[in-house]
Amino acid sequence: MTDCLFCKIAAGDIPAQVVHRTDTTLAFRDINPAAPVHVLVIPFAHYPDLPALAQADAPLAGQVLATAAEVAKAEGLTAEGYRVIFNTGRHAGQEVRHVHAHVLGGAPLGPLLAR
Ligand code: AMP
Ligand code: ZN
Numbered sequence: 001m002t003d004c005l006f007c008k009i010a011a012g013d014i015p016a017q018v019v020h021r022t023d024t025t026l027a028f029r030d031i032n033p034a035a036p037v038h039v040l041v042i043p044f045a046h047y048p049d050l051p052a053l054a055q056a057d058a059p060l061a062g063q064v065l066a067t068a069a070e071v072a073k074a075e076g077l078t079a080e081g082y083r084v085i086f087n088t089g090r091h092a093g094q095e096v097r098h099v100h101a102h103v104l105g106g107a108p109l110g111p112l113l114a115r
Helices: 005-011 050-056 058-074
Strands: 018-021 025-029 037-043 082-085 101-105
Touching: 005 025, 005 037, 018 037, 018 058, 025 058, 037 058, 050 058, 058 082, 058 101
Parallel strands: none
Antiparallel strands: 018 025, 025 037, 037 101, 082 101
């Protein structure tokens, strides 16, 4: 996708603080962190959201999850725990239409939803 921010990051055309990379996935720090550790995990391939990815390529969806777990371990989050979020669609406030997992941790994260 030519007009996709995360495709541009995946291609190296826009800089990002990359923390982990596999053949199929990339992990980089969120530019506006919501927790002490806030990393985004994307597949290099463009899918707009989780259902599109899961339907088209379930193994790749699994690789995104495996990378999220690897990142959490590398960031030292395993002992105290962390949260993985896929915002999907309008009600979730998804801003970037290239599927991404948020990996959040490093401090107590509070309730699941802001009220
Ligand atoms: P979402 O609302 O789930 O679509 O999340 C998009 C996330 O991308 C937000 O947390 C933004 O802070 C983050 N973001 C936007 N632009 C960049 C960028 N250039 N580098 C890293 N993270 C970004
Ligand atoms: Zn994209």
